[in-house]
Each structure stands twice: as structure tokens, then as C-alpha cells.
Amino acid sequence: MKLIHCADLHLASALDSRLSKEKARLRRRELLDTFERLAERAREENVAAVLISGDIFDEEKISVSAKNHFLKIVALYPEVDFLCLSGNHDRSLSEEGNLPENLKTFEDQWTKYSYGEVDIYGIEQTNENCALLYDSLFTDNSKVNLVMLHGQTIDSRSEPAVDTVILPMLKNKNIDYLALGHIHSYKQGRLDERGVYCYSGCLEGRGYDETGKKGFVMLDISGNTVRSTFVPFAKRMIHNITVDVSGLEDGFDVEKKVLAHLALLENDDLVRVELTGSVGSKAQIYPEDLEKKLKERFFHARVKNNTTLKIDPEEYREEMSLKGAFIRKVLASDLSEEDQARVIRQGLRALSGEEVEEH
Amino acid sequence: MKLISCYIESFGGLSGYKKQFNTEFDAFFQRNGTGKTTLSAFILAMLYGMDSLRTTDKGLKDRARYLPWGGGKYGGSLTLESKGKLYRIERTFDSKSETKDALTVYDLQSGEKILPSSSPGEYFLGIPKESFLATACFTGKEQGSILGMMPRISSYVEGINDTDFYDKALSALLKASKNYSKRNSGSIDKCKDEIKKCTADKNRCISASALAEDYQKKLADNEKKQKPIADRMVFLSKHAGLLEQKRQLETHKEQVAEAKGRLDSFIEQHGASFPSDEQIARFDRKALNIDAQRKQAERSVEDEALENALIEEQKLYGKLQEKQFEDVSNDADALRKVNADLKRISDPGKSAEYDALHQRFAKDLPSEGEIHMLRSMENGMKAKEIAEEQLSKEREKRSTSMKKLGTGVLIAGVLLLLCAIVLFFVMTVLGVVAVAIALVLLVIGAVVLNQAKGATKANAAPDYLKEQKMIEDRLLSLGYKVNDRSLFLSRLYDDRKRYLELKEELKKASVEADELLKTQQELVSKLDSFFAPYPLPSCEYEKKLTTLKSQYLQYLQNVKTVQNRSAERTNAAKEAGRMQIELRTALLCYLKEQHEEASEEVLLKTVKQYAKDFTELSKEYISRKADLEKYEKSVDLSAISEAEPPREGEWEELNSTLEELKKSAADDRLALENALEIAEGLAEAEDELLALEEKLEQECDRLRILELTSSLLEDTHNELVNKYTEPVRSAYEEYALQIDPALCEGLKVMPSDMSLQFERNGELRKSDNFNSAFVVLSNVCMRLAILKVAYPEECPFLVLDDPFVYLDDENCKKALEALKKLSSDTQILYFTCHSGRTI
Incomplete structure (x- = not known):
């Protein structure tokens, strides 16, 4: 039997990637499209059920159109069950009316759905039940047991709380696979001798803090064995690339180096480039221009200039000029290193008659 | 630096002029026109040269002005001391162009030539000519300027030489800052405005979302209110329906009873036994057969016509026999033969030939x-x-x-x-x-x-011609056109012979023809009389015979046909009679009433009608009964007794209330849709807000950096400037106090250009605002202070060309005394044309 484990869809959410209005709209649409592709994939693979471990939506108040779209997709694939757990960002779908028959929700008590020899348990965590849920979980040892939860794993025994999953308290409960949601990157670890816990990660990255491959986990259950495979599935990948431009003075050279670093990336992706390293005071680095150029190639791009100014205070100790005096003054001030670099860079540009505006 | 001596070869009005300079205070009193200005000009020319003459020059330039009046070598030498060393400058000037000037500078101690890259003045003093003129060399008429001295001062104080870019830099920074900070139109304020708008949008979305929820609750309540009303209305309509059903049931029962009554009545009247459809179809077929037979038994129009035609034919062909045809055929053959013979005999060809020959030979046959x-x-x-x-x-x-x-x-x-x-x-x-x-x-x-x-x-x-003529004449008389006598003679012979033969033949033929004609006539007569009675076309006898034969055969055929038809009719009539009896017998079985007199058609019609009526009545009865049973099964009239009976007008009341609720729900639904539409924009609004907040943060940060940069740069510059404004101010005070303390009151040295300003009555005033004496004295003190600061180690000489013309005696005295004191540090060359203004 096959199952799909995914989580943190965050449909119709705000995107933390500073996209333009149109691109943000498109990206939100893509979140829904990816979910639909997942449903189609589930049908193609004869998946019995799709386990969604929380945060299907992004707000307590679900966007109606997003909700309707989601429900329509679910209804379009009646041969696949969708087991939906709520997360810290959305409320339970069980409160909604007119749900498709193949959409299964959970309650604030353990709810079980059986598929032959496979039992799937889930519970909506509340302040009232978060302390009791670990002790109230009873599973059948002879069956393959999957448990769905949403929250941050904690390795040590501590006070239970909503949105936390205390792993030690789930050991030895005949759990073969703990399908978790909340962390937006794929991560798997051993729960106990019998089972594993796994964060499937989100289906699509939404901001530059969600880089790397995103997708779902395909579970292949045969007999008592649960074999899990991560399947990258996102339409677009988000990258954070650091490029050391030390020693480069010319904007063209900087651009060339950056592009070389990005050569292997797909044009559909989102890229944030962080320029690092130490550059001279005369360095011609214009992040906005570079960003504009990258936007022509990628779906979206951002460039952040985190280079430090290469100034040897000793060099300017003896320099008898306004410039030298200025640099000495700045270096002697109590400004942060970054501010010092920026002030010096700007001051020198001003004294050279160049554009003083930072980009 | 000090001037030691000079030698003027020829320079203006001075020629062969020597002078030893006092190394401290050298007061040079000479009346006007005696060369004071020329001497100071010579010193300047030796140090800095003179500009070339140009045709576009307006006014007299020094090079032209100081051309030697009496001729001679235009130039001279100047001995000076700098940094403890003695130097001599030897210079000659071209009358027009400086490129043709000759310059040599000697180190008098080593005897070596020095090749300065710049003018000797710049080389020794480190300042350009303008700066020299503006500071170390002045008259009372001119205001000094320290601008040209700034680099010197800067380089001497701190070695700084880029302060010129400071103004532009600061201006650029301030301009950039303004772009961010300008009230209302700056990018920060704009960003804040956008954030406000975006926040308002977001709040509107949130409000709309809350409103949507309210509407959803309202709709849910509305639905809850509608349900009991709708249920009651359903019940009421159901109740009405039940009553209606009961009424319908009674109706059905009545209908069944009526149908039964009609059927029973019919049966009583006509019985219940009727032929089936199949049987009726058989009866119909039989009746049709009877009709057909009857029709067949009737003489049709064709039969009549045929019989009539037969009568006529009989008249014609009744007496004909087969043998007659044979005889006629023989006669026709004989006639044909006779005609052939006749034809043969009367060969027109032969006749024509005979006629032609006859015409030739009839009267004259040779x-x-x-x-x-x-x-x-x-x-x-x-x-x-x-x-x-x-x-x-x-x-x-x-x-x-x-x-x-x-x-x-x-x-x-x-x-x-x-x-x-x-x-x-x-x-x-x-x-x-x-x-x-x-x-x-x-x-x-x-x-x-x-x-x-x-x-x-x-x-x-010749003789034979006569014979020839004779022959020709003879031939001509016989009608031959003579071309070839031999030929025509031969033809004549043949023609004669032929004529005779034809004549004989024709004779024989004539006899035969007579006989044949006779026979022909007989045969024709016979045949004509035979064929005359019959309607035959005009044609040959054979054809007539053939036609007649066929007519006769047709006649025989018609006779047979008529006979056959008659037989058929008789049979048909018999058959029709038989079938009729059969049918009647069969039909009468189904009729209760007496119908002996009626025809079988009538009987059949009646039977059919009765059968149809019976079938219909039976069907109706059965159908009504089935409907009744069906209806009885479909209704449950027992519910009527359980129901709470409706009140008068209850339905209308409930309907009205329901309509109101529905209308309200429709309005709420519309409002909900609108609210949801607005609420949908929340994610976008949040996105935008995030972006704007980051942008604002960024811009504030950039503004902060700009302000820091401009502030630090300004501070740096001011510090730098203050580093040398102070010495200048201090030096000024030192000199000014010696002349007049008022020159120091409220003193401020402007760092930007080192100009002097004095505070009077709480206001800073430039030196120009004061009297001439004040201006001159402050100017002198300022120049001295600058020179002191600019040349801390070795001050150059001062050339003062009647600087105190505007001073009164007291001030002049003070100034001169001050100069005297100063001369211990600085060589002062003082020129005046006023005897009272010397020391």
C-alpha cells in the first residue's frame, strides 16, 4: 500500500520573498497547483491516502477561495483519501461544512483511520489535551501504525505544550512512522527501535528562509515494513547563495563572479545572493543593478551587499588629506563595523564626486 | 627668504641700477616717478617673469610697460637668501614673448646652476604669483585674499590638499539626505504614507473578514429560522396534498363504478361474446373477398366494350376462313410475278435507247x-x-x-x-x-x-477531199458530229445493228405485255374485291393480307376473351354468394338481435362496432380499476388523522415570513460575497506591508548613514580647518594688538575662506563694513598672520607699496611701528612717496 506524507502547505499565505504583486499572486497560485499535482500523482501511484500534517492554510481565517479550491481538488480525486490535521497556523477543517467524503479530519481526541493492516492516528492539539495526548494514544502492535502530529520536536521530557512534540513520550508506542509537520524542511530521525519520525517539509518554499529541495514523502508499506522516500516536488527552488567578491573592484567582475556561481541554477527558481568578502573603498558594487539583471533570468532575485570595506587604518594614519582625516575619524568612532564601512564608502564616494546613494 | 641685492640692467626707467637691500626693514622713500614701482615690478619680474604680449591685450602689460626706455639689455639680476643659502637670479626679457626670455639661477655657494621647473618665485616661496601678489606684495589699494594661500597653509599645517572637494561632497550628501528626509515629498515620508494606506487596506481586509464571519453566522441563524417555517409549510402542503389525495381516491372509485355500469349495461344489451380482432380481421377479409367476387361477377366497362367491339368484328371477320387467306396469298404472288414480268418487258433503258436510234434511223436507215x-x-x-x-x-x-x-x-x-x-x-x-x-x-x-x-x-x-466530204456529209445527215470519220463510220455500223435488234425485241415484248396486263387486271380485280370490305391501309396486297390476317387472329382472340370473361363472372357470382352466406352465418352468431334482413356489410359493421365498444368498455373498466388500486397503494391517508389541522391563513403568514427571511439571506449573501472579495486581498496586503516596512527600514537606515557620513565629514573638515584657523587668528591678534586692540574685538576667522568677521552688537560683520583704516590695518595684520602661519620656518619678504595711504597719521605711525617690530622676523621692503610716512 502507498501513502503520501506532506505538510505545511500554507495555501493563500503571505509570501516572505518580496515578490511583486503579480508574482506573489502567481506564486500563491502555484502553491495550489503543486497541491493539485500532488493529488494527481497520488492517483497515478494508486496512493490510498495523503496525510497532511498541519498548516494547510496560513491564517485562522481561511481564504474562502483557497479553501474552496483545496476542497475542489480533494473532491476531484475521490479514490484518494486526504487526512487533514490542523496546525498552528490554521484551524481544523472539521469546523467547515460540506466537506468531500474523501476528506478526513481529526478531533481533539485521538482519531483513527484504518486501511487494511494500516492504522493512521491523529489528534488536534489544544491547550486542554496537549498534556494528555501522549498517554491516551493506544495502538495495535500487530498493525502498521502511523501517527500524525504538528509541532516542534523536543528531545527531552519537558512540559507538554501546544505545537510541541515530545519525542521521548512517543517511544515504545508501536509507532512505525511519525508523520510530522511544522518544520519546512525534510528531516528524518529514529524515534525508537521500531519506528522513525519525519518532517516532510513544505511542498513549496515561500521565502528565502525556505531554501533547498521541497516535496513530500512517499510511504511504501508492504507487510510490516514502512519504506519512506523523499520526493522533491516543488515547482521552484529557493536558493541562498553567498559569493565572496573580495578583491574585486569592478562591478562587471562582481557580476561575472555572481553569474558563475548561479550558472547551474534553474531559471524558474528564486535566488538570493549575498555578497561577502572584503573590498576596497573604490569598489564599484551596485546590488540593485545586479538584482535587476538577475531578475531577467530568474523568477525572482535579491542581492544583499554584505561586503566589508578593506581599510587598513595604518594606511591612513599618516595620510595628510581630508580623506585620511575622515577615515581616521570614522574608524575611531563607536559605530559598528558595518556602519563604519558604509560611512567610509559613502564619504569617499562623495569626496570623489561619485554617486553617494547606497543601493 | 630675504632679498640681498639687485642689479637692473635696463628695466623701464631704471638702467644700470644697483641696490643693496636692508635685510630687515628697508624703507624706500622716493618721489613719484622715480622708480619705486619699477623696482617692485622688477623684483616681481625676476621672481615670476612677465606675461607675453598679445595683440588682444587691453591696456599696457608689464612687458611693454617696462621696456627699457633707453634701450639696452632688458633684464638684470637679483641676489637672495633662502634657507641659509645664497642664490642669484639672472634674467633677460624679450620685448614680446616670455618664451624668448633667458633665465639662470645660480647657487652662489656651489656655483652650480639650478634649473627650477617652475618660476624662481614658486621655487623659493612655494606659492604662485597671484598668491604672492595677494599676500606678500600689496598696496593699500588692494584687498588681500588668502584663497590662494589655502593649499600652502593646509600643506604646511597638515599636508592636506583635498579640502576643495569638501563642499561638493557635503552638498551631495545633504542633497541625498533630503531625498529621504524631505517633509512629505521625501521617500521616507512617502513610504510611511504607503504603509498607512497598506495598513488601512489590511485592516479593511481584516474587518471584511470579520464582517464575512458575521454574515456567515447571520446566514446560519437565518437558515435555522427558516427551517421550522419551511417544515411547517411542507407539512401544510403535505396536509393539503393528503386531502386532495383523498378526494382523488373517491373520484377514482366513482370512475370505476361508472365504467362497470357501462360495461354491464352493454353486456346486458348486446352480450359478452364478440369476435376477437383476429376473427374480425378474417371477417373483413372475407367481406373484401365477397366484394371482389361481386365486382368480378359484374360486367365491366371493358367487358362491354370488348363485346361491342366483338359484334362489329364478327360482322367483318365472322365469315372469314383460313383457306381464303391461302388463296389470296397465291393471287398476290401471281400478281407480283406478273408485275415483275411486265417490268422486265418494259425496260425503259431499252426503250430510251431504241427511241434515240429510232430518231436517227427512222426516216433514213443506211x-x-x-x-x-x-x-x-x-x-x-x-x-x-x-x-x-x-x-x-x-x-x-x-x-x-x-x-x-x-x-x-x-x-x-x-x-x-x-x-x-x-x-x-x-x-x-x-x-x-x-x-x-x-x-x-x-x-x-x-x-x-x-x-x-x-x-x-x-x-x-486534192481528189480525195471530195470523197472525204461525201463521207462527212453522210454522217452529218445521220446526226453524227464528225471529228473522226473512221470512228463514226464504225459507230454508224454498230448503231444500225443495235437499232434493228431493239426493234425486234420491242415488238416481242409488246405482245407479251398485253397478255400480262390482262392477267394483271384480273388478279387486281380479284384481290381488290377480297380486301375491299376490310379496313386496311393502302399498301401492297401482301401487306394487306398480313394485316388482315392479324386482324382476323385478333378477332378470334377477342372472341375467346369474351367467352372467358363471361365464365369468370359466372364463377365469381357463385363464389360471392357462397361466401356471403358463410359470413352472415358467422356474424349472426355474435348478434343478439335479429338482423336477417340486413346485409352482411351491415352485420359486419355492427359486429365490429359491438366488439370495439365492448373492448373499449372493458379496457376502460380495467384501466380505472388499475388506477384505483395504484392510487390506493400510493397514498397514505392515515396521516391525515395525525396531523394538526392548519389554521386559516396560516400558509400565507408562513410564506410571507419565509420570503422575508430569504430576502434577508440573499442580501446577507451578497454582502458576504463582497466582504469575502475584500478579505481575499489580505495576503496581498500583508505582503505589500511587509515589503513597505522593509523598504522604510532600509531608507531610514540609508538616511542614517548619509547623516552620519555628512556629519562626520563636516566635523572632519571643520577640525582640519580649525587647526589652521586658530594659528592664523592667533597670529592676527598678535599683530593687531600691536597696532590697535579694536582690530581684535569680536574677531572671527571663517574657516571656509579665512575671511575676517567681527562681532558688533551681536552681529557678525565683515571687515568691509568698517572704515578704510580699519580695513587696511586688518588686511595688513591678516596678511602678516597668514604669512606667519604659511611660512613658520622662513617667512618671505614683504613688499609694501605705500600701503597706508588711507591711514591718518596716528594710525600710520602705529602701523609703521608695528612693521618695524615685525621686520625682525621678516624682511620688509616699504615703498612710499610720502615723506611723513617713513620711519
Whole structure:
């Protein structure tokens, strides 16, 4: 039997990637499209059920159109069950009316759905039940047991709380696979001798803090064995690339180096480039221009200039000029290193008659 | 630096002029026009040279002004001391161009030449000419300027040489800052405005979302209110429905009873036994058969016509027999034969041939003997003709030779005549003789020719021609056009023979024809009388016979047909009668009433009608009964008794309330849709807000950096400037106090340009605002202070060309005393034309 484990869809959410209005709209649409592709994939693979471990939506108040779209997709694939757990960002779908028959929700008590020899348990965590849920979980040892939860794993025994999953308290409960949601990157670890816990990660990255491959986990259950495979599935990948431009003075050279670093990336992706390293005071680095150029190639791009100014205070100790005096003054001030670099860079540009505006 | 001495070779009005300078205070009093200015100009020229003359020069330049009046070498030398070393500058000037000037600088101690890259003044003093003029060399008429001294001052104080860019830099930074910080139009304020708008949008979305929830709750409540009303209305309509059902049931029962009544009545009247559809179909078929037989038994119009036609035919063909046809056929054959013979006999070709020959020979038929004679004559004529021809040929030949001879003789005669004429003039006698002979020859020639002519003429009429004519005449008389006598003679013979043959033949034929005609007439008469009664087309007898035969056969056929038809009719009538009886018997079984008198059609019709009616009535009854049963099963009238009976007007009340609720729900739904539409924009609004907040943060940060940069740069610059404004101020005060303390009151040295400003009555005023004496004295002190600061180690000499013209005596005295004191540090060359202004 096959199952799909995914989580943190965050449909119709705000995107933390500073996209333009149109691109943000498109990206939100893509979140829904990816979910639909997942449903189609589930049908193609004869998946019995799709386990969604929380945060299907992004707000307590679900966007109606997003909700309707989601429900329509679910209804379009009646041969696949969708087991939906709520997360810290959305409320339970069980409160909604007119749900498709193949959409299964959970309650604030353990709810079980059986598929032959496979039992799937889930519970909506509340302040009232978060302390009791670990002790109230009873599973059948002879069956393959999957448990769905949403929250941050904690390795040590501590006070239970909503949105936390205390792993030690789930050991030895005949759990073969703990399908978790909340962390937006794929991560798997051993729960106990019998089972594993796994964060499937989100289906699509939404901001530059969600880089790397995103997708779902395909579970292949045969007999008592649960074999899990991560399947990258996102339409677009988000990258954070650091490029050391030390020693480069010319904007063209900087651009060339950056592009070389990005050569292997797909044009559909989102890229944030962080320029690092130490550059001279005369360095011609214009992040906005570079960003504009990258936007022509990628779906979206951002460039952040985190280079430090290469100034040897000793060099300017003896320099008898306004410039030298200025640099000495700045270096002697109590400004942060970054501010010092920026002030010096700007001051020198001003004294050279160049554009003083930072980009 | 100090000037030691100078030698002026020729310079303006000075020539061969020597001067040793006092190394401290050298007061040079000379009246006007005695060379004070020339001397100071010479010093300046030796240090800094003179500009070339140009045609575009306006006014007199120094190079032209100081051209040696008395000629001589334009130039001289200047000995000076700098940093403990002695130098001599030797310089000569071109009258026009500085490029042609000669300059040599000697180190008097080493004796080596020094090749300064710049002018000696810049080399030794480190300042350009303008700066020198603006500081170390001045008159009371000019305001000094320290601008040109700034680099010197800066480089001496801190070695700083980029302060020129400071203003532009600061201006750029301030301008950039303003772009961010400008009230209302700066990017930060704009960003804040956008954030406000975006926040308002977001709040609107949130409000709309909350409103949407309210509307959803309202709709849910509305639905809850509607449900009992709708249920009650359903119940009421159900109740009404039940009553209606009951009524319907009664109706059904009545209908069933009525149908049963009708059926029973019918059965009572007509019985219940009726033929089935199949049987009725059989009866119908039978009735149709009876009709068909009857029709067949009737004489049809065709039969009648046929019989009538037969009667007529009988009249014509009734008496005909087969044998007659045979006889007629034989007669026709005989007639045909007779006609053939007749035709054969009267061969028109032959007749025509005979007619033509008859026309020729009817009146004049030549005998055989005559023809034979003519032929003999013809043969003989031919022989004669041939001989004649031969003779004619001989004669021709002879004539030709005679002609030749005659022509030759004539020609000879002519020639001889010509010769004779010539000879006549040579020799008359001989000429005469020749003429005579020529004449003779001519005569002979003419005679011969004449004879030749006569010879060709044959005899006018040879004998055989008569015979020829005779033959031809004879042929012509017989109508032959004679071209070839032999041929026509032969034809004549053949024609005669043919004529006679034809004549004989025709004679025989005529006899035969008579007989045949007779026979023909008989046969024709016979045949005509046979065929006359019958309607036959005009044609040959054979065809008539054939036609008649076929007519006769047709007649026989018609007879048979009529007979057959008659038999058929009889049979059909019998059959019809039989079937009729059968049908009647069968139908009467189904009828209760007496119908003996009625025809079988009527009986059948009646039976059918009864059967139909019975079927319909039965069906109706069965159908009504089935409907009743069905209806009884479908309704549950027991619910009527459980129901709470409706009140009067209850339905209308409830309906009205429900309508109101529905309307309200529709309005709420619309409002909900609108609210949801607005709420949908929340994610976008949040996105935008995030972006704007980051942008604001970024811009504030950039503004902060700009302000920091401009502030730090300004501070740095001011510090730098303050580093040398203070010494200058201090030095100024030192000098000013020696002259007049008022010169220091409220003193401020502006760092930007080192200008002096004095605070009076709380206001800073420039030195120009004060009296001339104040201006001059402050100027002098300022120059001295600058020079002191600019040249901390070795101050250059000062050239003062009557600087105190505007001072009163007291001030002038003070100034001079101050100068005296200063001269211990600085060589002062003081020029004046006022005797009272010297020390």
C-alpha cells in the first residue's frame, strides 16, 4: 500500500520573498497547483491516502477561495483519501461544512483511520489535551501504525505544550512512522527501535528562509515494513547563495563572479545572493543593478551587499588629506563595523564626486 | 627668504641700477616717478617673469610697460637668501614673448646652476604669483585674499590638499539626505504614507473578514429560522396534498363504478361474446373477398366494350376462313410475278435507247452496203492522205532551200550594190557595172523567193477531199458530229445493228405485255374485291393480307376473351354468394338481435362496432380499476388523522415570513460575497506591508548613514580647518594688538575662506563694513598672520607699496611701528612717496 506524507502547505499565505504583486499572486497560485499535482500523482501511484500534517492554510481565517479550491481538488480525486490535521497556523477543517467524503479530519481526541493492516492516528492539539495526548494514544502492535502530529520536536521530557512534540513520550508506542509537520524542511530521525519520525517539509518554499529541495514523502508499506522516500516536488527552488567578491573592484567582475556561481541554477527558481568578502573603498558594487539583471533570468532575485570595506587604518594614519582625516575619524568612532564601512564608502564616494546613494 | 641685492640692467626707467637691500626693514622713500614701482615690478619680474604680449591685450602689460626706455639689455639680476643659502637670479626679457626670455639661477655657494621647473618665485616661496601678489606684495589699494594661500597653509599645517572637494561632497550628501528626509515629498515620508494606506487596506481586509464571519453566522441563524417555517409549510402542503389525495381516491372509485355500469349495461344489451380482432380481421377479409367476387361477377366497362367491339368484328371477320387467306396469298404472288414480268418487258433503258436510234434511223436507215462503201472510201482516202502528206513535206523542203537561196542572192545583191555605190565614186565605170550586177542579183533573189512561196501552197483541192466530204456529209445527215470519220463510220455500223435488234425485241415484248396486263387486271380485280370490305391501309396486297390476317387472329382472340370473361363472372357470382352466406352465418352468431334482413356489410359493421365498444368498455373498466388500486397503494391517508389541522391563513403568514427571511439571506449573501472579495486581498496586503516596512527600514537606515557620513565629514573638515584657523587668528591678534586692540574685538576667522568677521552688537560683520583704516590695518595684520602661519620656518619678504595711504597719521605711525617690530622676523621692503610716512 502507498501513502503520501506532506505538510505545511500554507495555501493563500503571505509570501516572505518580496515578490511583486503579480508574482506573489502567481506564486500563491502555484502553491495550489503543486497541491493539485500532488493529488494527481497520488492517483497515478494508486496512493490510498495523503496525510497532511498541519498548516494547510496560513491564517485562522481561511481564504474562502483557497479553501474552496483545496476542497475542489480533494473532491476531484475521490479514490484518494486526504487526512487533514490542523496546525498552528490554521484551524481544523472539521469546523467547515460540506466537506468531500474523501476528506478526513481529526478531533481533539485521538482519531483513527484504518486501511487494511494500516492504522493512521491523529489528534488536534489544544491547550486542554496537549498534556494528555501522549498517554491516551493506544495502538495495535500487530498493525502498521502511523501517527500524525504538528509541532516542534523536543528531545527531552519537558512540559507538554501546544505545537510541541515530545519525542521521548512517543517511544515504545508501536509507532512505525511519525508523520510530522511544522518544520519546512525534510528531516528524518529514529524515534525508537521500531519506528522513525519525519518532517516532510513544505511542498513549496515561500521565502528565502525556505531554501533547498521541497516535496513530500512517499510511504511504501508492504507487510510490516514502512519504506519512506523523499520526493522533491516543488515547482521552484529557493536558493541562498553567498559569493565572496573580495578583491574585486569592478562591478562587471562582481557580476561575472555572481553569474558563475548561479550558472547551474534553474531559471524558474528564486535566488538570493549575498555578497561577502572584503573590498576596497573604490569598489564599484551596485546590488540593485545586479538584482535587476538577475531578475531577467530568474523568477525572482535579491542581492544583499554584505561586503566589508578593506581599510587598513595604518594606511591612513599618516595620510595628510581630508580623506585620511575622515577615515581616521570614522574608524575611531563607536559605530559598528558595518556602519563604519558604509560611512567610509559613502564619504569617499562623495569626496570623489561619485554617486553617494547606497543601493 | 630675504632679498640681498639687485642689479637692473635696463628695466623701464631704471638702467644700470644697483641696490643693496636692508635685510630687515628697508624703507624706500622716493618721489613719484622715480622708480619705486619699477623696482617692485622688477623684483616681481625676476621672481615670476612677465606675461607675453598679445595683440588682444587691453591696456599696457608689464612687458611693454617696462621696456627699457633707453634701450639696452632688458633684464638684470637679483641676489637672495633662502634657507641659509645664497642664490642669484639672472634674467633677460624679450620685448614680446616670455618664451624668448633667458633665465639662470645660480647657487652662489656651489656655483652650480639650478634649473627650477617652475618660476624662481614658486621655487623659493612655494606659492604662485597671484598668491604672492595677494599676500606678500600689496598696496593699500588692494584687498588681500588668502584663497590662494589655502593649499600652502593646509600643506604646511597638515599636508592636506583635498579640502576643495569638501563642499561638493557635503552638498551631495545633504542633497541625498533630503531625498529621504524631505517633509512629505521625501521617500521616507512617502513610504510611511504607503504603509498607512497598506495598513488601512489590511485592516479593511481584516474587518471584511470579520464582517464575512458575521454574515456567515447571520446566514446560519437565518437558515435555522427558516427551517421550522419551511417544515411547517411542507407539512401544510403535505396536509393539503393528503386531502386532495383523498378526494382523488373517491373520484377514482366513482370512475370505476361508472365504467362497470357501462360495461354491464352493454353486456346486458348486446352480450359478452364478440369476435376477437383476429376473427374480425378474417371477417373483413372475407367481406373484401365477397366484394371482389361481386365486382368480378359484374360486367365491366371493358367487358362491354370488348363485346361491342366483338359484334362489329364478327360482322367483318365472322365469315372469314383460313383457306381464303391461302388463296389470296397465291393471287398476290401471281400478281407480283406478273408485275415483275411486265417490268422486265418494259425496260425503259431499252426503250430510251431504241427511241434515240429510232430518231436517227427512222426516216433514213443506211443499208449495210452503203456503210461498207463508205468505209472503203475512208480507207482509200487515208492512203491518199498519207501520200499527200509526203508530197507536202517534199514541197516544204524544197521551198525552204529556195528561200535560203533567194535570201542569199538578195543579200549578195545588196552588198554588191553598196560596193557598187562606193566604186561608183572611185571608178564610175566599175561602179556602174557593179550596180548592174547587184540589180541582177536582187531580181534573181526576188524571183527565187517568190517561187519558194508558191511551192508551199499545195493543190487547193486534192481528189480525195471530195470523197472525204461525201463521207462527212453522210454522217452529218445521220446526226453524227464528225471529228473522226473512221470512228463514226464504225459507230454508224454498230448503231444500225443495235437499232434493228431493239426493234425486234420491242415488238416481242409488246405482245407479251398485253397478255400480262390482262392477267394483271384480273388478279387486281380479284384481290381488290377480297380486301375491299376490310379496313386496311393502302399498301401492297401482301401487306394487306398480313394485316388482315392479324386482324382476323385478333378477332378470334377477342372472341375467346369474351367467352372467358363471361365464365369468370359466372364463377365469381357463385363464389360471392357462397361466401356471403358463410359470413352472415358467422356474424349472426355474435348478434343478439335479429338482423336477417340486413346485409352482411351491415352485420359486419355492427359486429365490429359491438366488439370495439365492448373492448373499449372493458379496457376502460380495467384501466380505472388499475388506477384505483395504484392510487390506493400510493397514498397514505392515515396521516391525515395525525396531523394538526392548519389554521386559516396560516400558509400565507408562513410564506410571507419565509420570503422575508430569504430576502434577508440573499442580501446577507451578497454582502458576504463582497466582504469575502475584500478579505481575499489580505495576503496581498500583508505582503505589500511587509515589503513597505522593509523598504522604510532600509531608507531610514540609508538616511542614517548619509547623516552620519555628512556629519562626520563636516566635523572632519571643520577640525582640519580649525587647526589652521586658530594659528592664523592667533597670529592676527598678535599683530593687531600691536597696532590697535579694536582690530581684535569680536574677531572671527571663517574657516571656509579665512575671511575676517567681527562681532558688533551681536552681529557678525565683515571687515568691509568698517572704515578704510580699519580695513587696511586688518588686511595688513591678516596678511602678516597668514604669512606667519604659511611660512613658520622662513617667512618671505614683504613688499609694501605705500600701503597706508588711507591711514591718518596716528594710525600710520602705529602701523609703521608695528612693521618695524615685525621686520625682525621678516624682511620688509616699504615703498612710499610720502615723506611723513617713513620711519
